Amino acid sequence: NAGVTQTPKFQVLKTGQSMTLQCAQDMNHEYMSWYRQDPGMGLRLIHYSVGAGITDQGEVPNGYNVSRSTTEDFPLRLLSAAPSQTSVYFCASSYATGGERSYTFGSGTRLTVV
């Protein structure tokens, strides 16, 4: 039972480069989301999806794109990396209905933009 798998674990980008952070879950969860974690800020929601083909913006969406073509995968794209996007990124998934709406998190991707 893999849970939520994020790749890569570490990445260094130059300003202006683009890249995709991968997230996959094998629990058949409808809901998936991306958070960024910054010191003293807690976790802030970037984008989320309630099912395949449906995405929406969270609290800090600027500079990021997402898509949800399958239930399992929810990649996060950085279009043109900036130093302000240096952060630790977490993907999380959950059932969207019923009482068991507790999230499973991936182990994170530590991104540095230089």
Add this chain to the structure above:
Amino acid sequence: GNSVTQMEGPVTLSEEAFLTINCTYTATGYPSLFWYVQYPGEGLQLLLKATKADDKGSNKGFEATYRKETTSFHLEKGSVQVSDSAVYFCALIAPPWAGSYQLTFGKGTKLSVIP
């Protein structure tokens, strides 16, 4: 909107000391409440949860009681260990009828336990 406020850290305790990390929330209705723990270099793990007023969540010696009257969900442990050193996050999800799936987090409290 929804919000979570938890006590500022860092918190440093000696082994076997009593731990309290305060958490209060603002939300409409009866949200579900959670404590997550993040060990160094790892992702977040669910520690415990409560989904209705007066529920007590418990796990690994940690407890928290959902207090609607004080809108609080304080985390407690009677005797901490060095292995409890981590960052603890209080969080909430709005009730299902609100149609929101977003986890709203507090800023986290770093706990260090010294031998």
